[in-house]
Amino acid sequence: xxxxxxxxxxxxxxxxxxxxxxxxxxxxxxxxxxxxxxxxxxxxxxxxxxxxxxxxxxxxxxxxxxxxxxxxxxxxxxxxxxxxxxxxxxxxxxxxxxxxxxxxxxxxxxxxxx
Amino acid sequence: xxxxxxxxxxxxxxxxxxxxxxxxxxxxxxxxxxxxxxxxxxxxxxxxxxxxxxxxxxxxxxxxxxxxxxxxxxxxxxxxxxxxxxxxxxxxxxxxxxxxxxxxxxxxxxxxxxx
Numbered sequence: 001x002x003x004x005x006x007x008x009x010x011x012x013x014x015x016x017x018x019x020x021x022x023x024x025x026x027x028x029x030x031x032x033x034x035x036x037x038x039x040x041x042x043x044x045x046x047x048x049x050x051x052x053x054x055x056x057x058x059x060x061x062x063x064x065x066x067x068x069x070x071x072x073x074x075x076x077x078x079x080x081x082x083x084x085x086x087x088x089x090x091x092x093x094x095x096x097x098x099x100x101x102x103x104x105x106x107x108x109x110x111x112x113x114x
Numbered sequence: 115x116x117x118x119x120x121x122x123x124x125x126x127x128x129x130x131x132x133x134x135x136x137x138x139x140x141x142x143x144x145x146x147x148x149x150x151x152x153x154x155x156x157x158x159x160x161x162x163x164x165x166x167x168x169x170x171x172x173x174x175x176x177x178x179x180x181x182x183x184x185x186x187x188x189x190x191x192x193x194x195x196x197x198x199x200x201x202x203x204x205x206x207x208x209x210x211x212x213x214x215x216x217x218x219x220x221x222x223x224x225x226x227x228x229x
Contacts, residue, residue, distance in 0.1 A: 009154070034217055043204065043220040044157075089156060100145055100208060101172075102218060106156035 002027040004092050006105025014113050019080050021108045023090035024072040030092040033066060033073050034102070038087045047088075048075070080112045117141075118221040120205055126227045133192040135224050137205030144209060146188035147218065148172075148180060151202040163188055195228045202226075 003026040013019050023033075031052040036044035050057045050064045050073065057064050061080075066073040077084055087109050091102035121136035137146065145164055149157040149172075159172030161180040169180050177199060181189045188207075192199055205221040 006156075036220075043222050045220070046217050049217065101147075101159070101162060104157040106154065 002030060002092055002094075002103040004090060004103045004105045006090050006108060008108060009106065010109045010111070012111045012113065013080050015080060015082060017080055019077045019084070019110055019112075021075045021088055021090070021110070022072060023074070023092075023105050024070075025092040025103070026071065027092065027094070028068075028071065029094050030103075032093040033064070034091050034093070035064060035075050036089045036091070038089065038107075040086070044089060077110075080110075082112050082114050085110055085112045118205060118207055118219050120203075120221040120224050122224050123222060124225045124227075126229065127192075127195050128229050129196060131195050131228075133195050133226065133228075135190040135192075135203055135205075135226070137188045137190070137207075137221055138186055139188075139207035139219070140186065141207060141209070141219070142185065143207040143219075144185075145207060146182065147206040147208070148178075148188065148190045149204045149206065150174070151204055151223070157204065160190065192226075195226075197228050200226060200228045 006023045034049035037047045038044040048059050048062050048064050050066050061078050063076045087107045089107050090105040093102040117140045119138050127133050147162040148160045158174050160178050161172050163169045163182045166185050179191045203224045206218040208218040
């Protein structure tokens with residue numbers, strides 16, 4: 001089955017710095033890679049996703065990159081703000097004709113210090 | 115806007131009790147999932163369902179069962195609750211490419227404590 005490794009488990013940055021969270025996956029059949037943000041006491045919510053036919057996707061201050069050959073993908077947050085503090089989960093999924101069952105990373109706790 | 119709701123936010127039960135957690139989604143999604151979330155372990159899949167009356171085991175099904183009698187409703191059952199089942203339980207629903215999305219939408223979670 002799929003295995004997703006996520007690093008680091010904790011990331012502490014100063015406001016305005018950039019933050020990068022990295023995930024690797026094992027199953028080359030995975031073709032959909034969502035990122036979820038979970039604020040304290042709240043449900044995980046999708047913030048950005050990428051499919052295997054795309055190498056990079058941006059949405060304002062967040063971006064995701066995917067390297068299919070190396071089987072890794074990363075979340076980049078620029079100009080971090082205190083409200084970015086949360087736990088971030090990556091996932092790898094066999095979508096589009098696959099099982100649609102995501103395998104999640106263990107999460108990264110991002111702390112942005114004002 | 116997708117809505118996934120769970121029957122309780124907080125639940126306290128005693129060891130050996132039968133526990134029902136219910137999840138309802140309003141997006142006509144085919145797929146529904148139950149996860150448990152524990153610190154440092156991320157989201158672990160307990161069971162999922164592709165359709166009414168269909169269920170598949172996830173990574174940690176032991177001690178749990180599920181029921182999906184209607185498309186919008188997916189129930190998680192702890193037949194005999196134990197203290198090691200104290201956890202946050204998250205329900206999620208998701209479509210398939212036919213419905214235009216394979217993103218998962220999560221419920222607010224149920225914090226279950228077993229004494």
